Amino acid sequence: MALLVIAEHENGVLKPDTAKAVAAALKVGNDIHVLVAAANVDPIAQSAAQIDGVSKVVTFTDEGCEQHLAESLSDVVLSIANNYSHIFASATTTGKNFMPRVAALLDKSQISDIIDVVSADTFKRPIYAGNAIATVQSNEELKLITVRSSAFDASGEQSACEISSLEHNVNNTVSHFVSAEVTESERPELTAAPVIISGGRGMQNGDNFALLNGIADKLGAAIGASRAAVDAGFVPNDMQVGQTGKIVAPDLYIAVGISGAIQHLAGMKDSKVIVAINKDPDAAIFQVADYGLVADLFDVLPELEAAL
């Protein structure tokens, strides 16, 4: 039986998460279909068709799906679900939102946020903020899975596979899109960036986050934050890294004025190299840092920018 991956997209562009979800699916089987449900499906479908291992892309054109409305998206997925042995989505705010709805409508349990595929029915996933790794087996015939993007290397490229479209009348009378406040940034996305520099409460205010800009420019980095920095209103919510924010694993993660609470570590401790800048030599962040610099961030950030 084929496997289905639900494409992650924004504004007509396929997100890198999808090639990672495909990589997870390829560990289970090799007949992989991708569903693109959006308003402007063509560019997204073109990209999805070129992900190595995808045998068919199915498109569905719909405004509600463009806005990632769980009620609309789950209704579409439901209409084709029984053709598949597994359905995968990325564990993004979209995947986390619609997938459990699909699961319940199908009377199936879901396995969330997998970091490894052991076999077609057995998966590894972090629990307790990543302080334990559970191996879980699904006894369901149809398996519904969300994939932690940072744990899988994206599947490569291929020449485009077949694209077909789906007819369906969406039944969603309970929810509608009202508005979106999208954070505009020239920088790479947190979950796709090779380098991340994050600020915490130690930054003291939102203006001081500008001290990270020059360094981020030089390193091509994304800028992240701790919960404390977001709660205090220094920066928007979409910058939060952690157990309950974004999970990242860049080549280089620089934590500035962040103490290293369990919940923050849960979101970044799989980074390849971690640098911590903190004036408290006992800060927990130093226990996971490859390179620690015990110093006042207001002294060293300008120096660091100059030295790069």
Next chain:
Amino acid sequence: MKILVPVKRVIDYNVKVRVNSDNTNVDLNNTKMAMNPFCEIAVEEAIRLKEAGNATEVVVVSIGDKAVHEQLRTALALGADRAIHIDAAQNLDSLHVAKLLAKLVEQEQPELTILGKQAIDSDNNQTGQMLAALLGQGQGTFASKVELNDGKVLVTREVDGGLQTVGLALPAVVTTDLRLNEPRYATLPNIMKAKRKPLETISADSLGVDLTPRVTLLKVEEPSKREAGVIVEDVAELVSKLKTEAKVI
């Protein structure tokens, strides 16, 4: 309008868990337990809606053994009006929790059900969405703002790209994110008063849900440990190490 708030008893968020010696689960013996932080935010939101005159009754429910009475009493002390304990084995699949809650919603007919977006133990982030699905209701997940108006609810959601606002027909399900509110602390007089508020226990069996597990926990392991690295003297040393040793810049 009635609001139902399901709450979960979990390990205190400050405690770091350990995997037990036979790798079958984590060791929760003598561990400090508390209400899941996202559920606290849900309780707070319901109480604020009542204080603002938008709701008339706040009912809290928890599923588990008798120990959950502690969290239910906490919710009552914070301002919930009455509590329901669904007596069941711990460690149910989210689907089963959602099914039990759906039965309760059928009985209680709340116009709004507010849950935490995820429990900090299993980190599943499923129950609210599943409950909404089973009830055929709309779902406003990861909420940072909830506004009731004219038979519907506007929910502003924390999403990966920023914020999104959706409108949902009532009755509906909302799940809370961190920025929705800052929960209050229970005062001593309210803790005393809570002891006299109604707390009813019903058995999960009486709700007629098949609770046969669909997911088997095979093993629990420690994550791979990171070794603490070195402390560098200054920025120059840091930059040089990143270039020549780590080769990441």
